[in-house]
Amino acid sequence: METIIQASYFIVAAIFIIGLKQMSSPVTARRGILWAGAAMVIATLVTFMAPEIIDSDQAATNVGLIILAIGIGGGYAWWSGKRVAMTDMPQMIAMYNGMGGGAAATIAAVELLKASTETSHDPSGTMTIADALGPDVAILGILGAIIGTISFSGSIIAWAKLDGRLHRSKLLPGQHFINAILAIVTVGFAVSIYFSGSDLTPIIIFFGLALVLGIFITVPVGGADMPVIISLFNALTGLAVGFEGYVLGNAAMIIAGIVVGSAGSLLTHLMAVAMNRSVANVFFAGVGTDSGVTSEGIQGEMKEIQAQDAGILMAFASQVVIIPGYGMAVAQAQHKIWELTQLLNDKGVAVKFAIHSVAGRMPGHMNVLLAEAGVPYDMIYDMEDINADFKNTTVALVIGANDVVNPSAKTDTSSPLYGMPILDAIDSDNVIVIKRGRGAGFSGVENPLFFADNTKMLFGDGQKAASELIQAVKEL
Amino acid sequence: MIEGLAALYIFMLAGFTGYEIISRVPVILHTPLMSGSNFVHGIVLVGAMIALGIAESTIEQIIGFIAVLLGAGNAVGGYVVTERMLEMFKPSDKGSEQKGSEG
Numbered sequence: 001m002e003t004i005i006q007a008s009y010f011i012v013a014a015i016f017i018i019g020l021k022q023m024s025s026p027v028t029a030r031r032g033i034l035w036a037g038a039a040m041v042i043a044t045l046v047t048f049m050a051p052e053i054i055d056s057d058q059a060a061t062n063v064g065l066i067i068l069a070i071g072i073g074g075g076y077a078w079w080s081g082k083r084v085a086m087t088d089m090p091q092m093i094a095m096y097n098g099m100g101g102g103a104a105a106t107i108a109a110v111e112l113l114k115a116s117t118e119t120s121h122d123p124s125g126t127m128t129i130a131d132a133l134g135p136d137v138a139i140l141g142i143l144g145a146i147i148g149t150i151s152f153s154g155s156i157i158a159w160a161k162l163d164g165r166l167h168r169s170k171l172l173p174g175q176h177f178i179n180a181i182l183a184i185v186t187v188g189f190a191v192s193i194y195f196s197g198s199d200l201t202p203i204i205i206f207f208g209l210a211l212v213l214g215i216f217i218t219v220p221v222g223g224a225d226m227p228v229i230i231s232l233f234n235a236l237t238g239l240a241v242g243f244e245g246y247v248l249g250n251a252a253m254i255i256a257g258i259v260v261g262s263a264g265s266l267l268t269h270l271m272a273v274a275m276n277r278s279v280a281n282v283f284f285a286g287v288g289t290d291s292g293v294t295s296e297g298i299q300g301e302m303k304e305i306q307a308q309d310a311g312i313l314m315a316f317a318s319q320v321v322i323i324p325g326y327g328m329a330v331a332q333a334q335h336k337i338w339e340l341t342q343l344l345n346d347k348g349v350a351v352k353f354a355i356h357s358v359a360g361r362m363p364g365h366m367n368v369l370l371a372e373a374g375v376p377y378d379m380i381y382d383m384e385d386i387n388a389d390f391k392n393t394t395v396a397l398v399i400g401a402n403d404v405v406n407p408s409a410k411t412d413t414s415s416p417l418y419g420m421p422i423l424d425a426i427d428s429d430n431v432i433v434i435k436r437g438r439g440a441g442f443s444g445v446e447n448p449l450f451f452a453d454n455t456k457m458l459f460g461d462g463q464k465a466a467s468e469l470i471q472a473v474k475e476l
Numbered sequence: 477m478i479e480g481l482a483a484l485y486i487f488m489l490a491g492f493t494g495y496e497i498i499s500r501v502p503v504i505l506h507t508p509l510m511s512g513s514n515f516v517h518g519i520v521l522v523g524a525m526i527a528l529g530i531a532e533s534t535i536e537q538i539i540g541f542i543a544v545l546l547g548a549g550n551a552v553g554g555y556v557v558t559e560r561m562l563e564m565f566k567p568s569d570k571g572s573e574q575k576g577s578e579g
Contacts, residue, residue, distance in 0.1 A: 009522075017493055017497070020497050020509070020512060023508060023509050023512045023558075024497055024498065026502070029505060029565060030559075030562045030565070033512055033515070033559050034559070036512065037515075037559070040551055043522050044525070047522045047526065052529055053525065053529030056531075056532075058537075062528055062529050063529070065537060066529065069541050069544035069545040069548060070521075070544060070548040072548075073546060073549040073552070074549065074551070074552040077550075077551075077553030077556065078556055080553065081553045081556030082560075086560075089507070089511070089561065090507075092557050093510065093554075096515075096518075096549060096550050096554045097514050097517075099547070099553070100514070100517050100520050100547065100550035100554075102543075103520045103521070103523075103524045103544075103546040106539050106542050106543035107520070107524055109539050110527040110530075110536050110543065111527070113533075113536050113539070114536065117532075117533070136480065230510070234514050234517075237520075238494075238513065238516075241519065241523070242487070248526055250522060252519055253519050253522060254490065256516050256519040257490075257517055257520075258494065259490045259491075259493050259494035259497070259516070260513040260514075262490070263494035264494075264513055266499065267498055267506065270498075270506075357506075364508065364509075364510075367505075367506075367507065368564070371561075371565050
């Protein structure tokens with residue numbers, strides 16, 4: 001039996017890797033997730049036959065509890081995952097990721113409790129948790145517990161922020177100092193667990209501190225940096241799962257966890273690079289939360305345009321480049337935008353979509369929304385591929401994007417965005433910006449593009465503005 | 477079982493594998509891939525099942541129960557959102573690319 005189980009885990013780990021590889025190409029991506037899903041089902045079924053579970057004194061009760069917990073947890077996740085709107089995907093990923101981190105942490109808690117019970121049976125009374133588990137298992141188990149717990153509480157905060165339940169980044173005075181102290185104390189308790197025996201107090205305090213640390217780390221992070229944070233927590237959960245896999249001697253958990261840990265770390269790094277910030281910088285300086293970075297008097301004023309005129313401008317353009325941002329997601333305007341694109345195509349206008357790597361709340365967020373609306377992925381261009389093309393563009397239509405087209409990232413050394421690569425929308429003959437109001441973007445930084453000579457503002461909700469544009473083009 | 481140095485080798489190789497997988501990914505797939513890797517670490521469910529399976533005292537059972545609950549949420553939720561996202565990706569209907577949609 002043991003051999004069959006181990007062989008199944010081996011196959012499962014292999015399928016996970018193949019599945020992830022397939023997910024890295026648009027053509028095979030769908031197949032990848034189906035395979036990985038099947039592997040997960042196999043792993044779960046096989047585990048019911050694990051000798052640890054079957055030979056337990058409480059096998060009947062525990063198996064019943066396992067089925068009940070899978071039913072409740074899985075059922076809730078199925079229900080919530082099926083009904084969530086595409087625009088709310090990022091926070092759902094954050095939440096499911098947090099659950100994974102929490103699961104890793106609670107596995108560690110069970111192991112530590114068992115070890116603690118074992119030490120209390122030791123006649124000499126000198127046995128420590130490290131003796132009970134073995135030093136390697138104890139160290140990795142406790143490490144996984146810290147990481148998993150931080151990922152859990154941090155992801156929940158990220159979810160609350162993206163879901164609009166927690167507003168504005170709050171930075172306490174000396175927040176970073178407090179975080180540093182908290183982190184040191186948490187690690188101190190982690191070390192003390194290693195040397196402790198049957199006393200549960202350090203374990204309880206340790207988990208409490210790690211929970212608070214996760215919250216404190218995430219609360220000050222600016223909303224624009226959320227993609228990086230979610231990706232980082234995803235990588236951390238992977239690591240925690242890998243470490244707890246070592247504790248349990250489970251190869252599938254080790255491989256899957258570490259693969260995700262390393263892939264997630266690289267993805268986090270790529271995202272931070274795309275914003276020209278280091279990962280450390282994301283944590284230690286929230287854009288827009290520092291004092292005195294906002295508007296420093298930009299010359300000129302915004303020029304308004306009516307939808308009718310904008311429609312005419314686009315209908316007679318040779319090339320239109322559409323730059324979507326989070327505002328499109330909020331307004332659910334992607335379907336209207338696609339309708340507009342098809343109309344323009346019929347009139348012989350070349351339409352391209354330009355997507356900045358950090359547009360929206362997650363990398364690729366905009367791609368997902370456009371795909372939902374039916375936009376084929378070969379009409380969508382990355383920043384590197386489209387930037388030179390803006391010079392040949394009659395109209396750049398910016399819908400709900402702001403910081404990713406902010407030219408001060410190139411020119412103004414005092415801007416917090418300085419150095420971030422941007423989409424050069426300003427190079428096109430005309431820029432039309434669909435925007436709800438005159439306020440600054442998510443990062444709180446003013447955008448000189450909106451005041452440029454070739455820019456016209458089309459104020460209004462993204463969906464409404466797009467409908468008006470469709471109307472205007474149709475009437476021609 | 478996997479112990480000591482053998483585990484170190486696994487850690488190292490798995491680390492490189494993850495790095496390789498993501499290093500050649502178009503931006504378009506970053507979100508689905510993050511979601512997909514989020515699903516893959518849902519394998520924590522297996523560990524949670526074992527943790528609850530070996531639980532003896534009531535407190536261990538309660539914590540183990542929470543572990544399975546959370547692990548199942550990670551695995552199922554991760555799958556559902558990833559599948560929904562990837563379902564939408566399709567190439568434009570130009571003859572030459574048809575083979576992609578049926579593959």
